[in-house]
Amino acid sequence: MLPYKTIQEAETALGRALTTAETLWFNYSATKSDYFLFCHNILFLFLIFSIVPLFYIFIEFVYKKVHIYKIQPKVKLSYSETFRCYRDVMRMFFLVVGPLQLVSYPSIKMIGIRMGLPLPSLGEIVAQLAVYFTIEDYTNYWIHRFLHCKWGYEKIHRVHHEYTAPIGFAAPYAHWAEVLILGIPSFLGPAVVPGHMITFWLWIALRQIEAIETHSGYDIPWTPTKYIPFYGGADYHDYHHYVGGQSQSNFASVFTYCDYIYGTDKGYRYQKRLLWQLKNESKSSGQQNGGSYNIYTGDLKCD
Numbered sequence: 001m002l003p004y005k006t007i008q009e010a011e012t013a014l015g016r017a018l019t020t021a022e023t024l025w026f027n028y029s030a031t032k033s034d035y036f037l038f039c040h041n042i043l044f045l046f047l048i049f050s051i052v053p054l055f056y057i058f059i060e061f062v063y064k065k066v067h068i069y070k071i072q073p074k075v076k077l078s079y080s081e082t083f084r085c086y087r088d089v090m091r092m093f094f095l096v097v098g099p100l101q102l103v104s105y106p107s108i109k110m111i112g113i114r115m116g117l118p119l120p121s122l123g124e125i126v127a128q129l130a131v132y133f134t135i136e137d138y139t140n141y142w143i144h145r146f147l148h149c150k151w152g153y154e155k156i157h158r159v160h161h162e163y164t165a166p167i168g169f170a171a172p173y174a175h176w177a178e179v180l181i182l183g184i185p186s187f188l189g190p191a192v193v194p195g196h197m198i199t200f201w202l203w204i205a206l207r208q209i210e211a212i213e214t215h216s217g218y219d220i221p222w223t224p225t226k227y228i229p230f231y232g233g234a235d236y237h238d239y240h241h242y243v244g245g246q247s248q249s250n251f252a253s254v255f256t257y258c259d260y261i262y263g264t265d266k267g268y269r270y271q272k273r274l275l276w277q278l279k280n281e282s283k284s285s286g287q288q289n290g291g292s293y294n295i296y297t298g299d300l301k302c303d
């Protein structure tokens with residue numbers, strides 16, 4: 001809730017006219033409680049978990065031209081298997097994710113997420129998001145690596161690895177303990193560099209959209225994330241699921257540099273090199289089958 005009753009009052013306090021974005025924010029948030037504004041995250045997460053994967057469902061079941069980019073092309077889930085994944089994710093959402101949001105409000109206030117005016121500049125938002133992604137990636141790397149020890153995997157992380165060929169809906173599919181544990185890396189960035197609630201909303205939304213893309217099962221070359229330096233993407237994380245419980249490779253959630261620095265990308269790099277060699281040999285021997293040769297891991301495994 002804003003401490004100003006009118007826009008004029010806000011402008012007097014700021015010593016300048018409100019921008020268009022600030023006027024919109026004033027009109028929307030002035031009479032709403034901070035707790036209610038924070039709880040918008042629950043709605044945003046519900047919409048993201050439900051709607052964003054539909055793009056990949058459309059590709060999988062309807063627009064099959066894009067199947068040339070499918071990472072494990074021989075793995076096909078049925079409608080009912082896909083829906084079962086969504087149903088399980090929603091059960092976890094209402095039992096764990098939603099309640100976790102409801103009770104984490106005091107921590108948001110404690111770290112100093114602000115909801116008032118002025119709004120942050122675009123540059124401030126982008127810089128803070130970059131910090132959040134970097135901190136989350138580094139912390140998530142080590143937690144994920146710990147979850148691959150015998151105890152962590154068998155008791156907790158095994159659930160997330162049920163999908164050896166992941167789909168968009170499976171991004172948040174995990175044991176309830178993993179959902180709680182991985183809340184820590186998501187929270188650390190905003191705790192270190194607290195920003196505005198709008199930045200926080202964006203952070204939670206973008207992180208989940210990124211996770212859905214990396215679990216989509218499609219390595220689409222024209223996705224904008226291809227332009228992000230050191231970005232792992234779908235192919236990178238798919239390999240981690242493909243190898244499964246024995247995987248000691250590709251632990252990072254967003255970028256590739258942690259796995260490179262700590263030497264946990266060797267299996268993936270070897271696999272990539274091998275597949276490129278096979279592709280080139282196939283080309284040079286004139287056996288390329290009309291461009292449908294797939295360099296991705298699924299083909300190599302299934303063949």
Ligand SMILES: [Zn+2]
Pocket residue numbers: 144148157161240
């Ligand atoms: Zn894992």
Ligand SMILES: [Zn+2]
Pocket residue numbers: 160166215237241
């Ligand atoms: Zn995963």
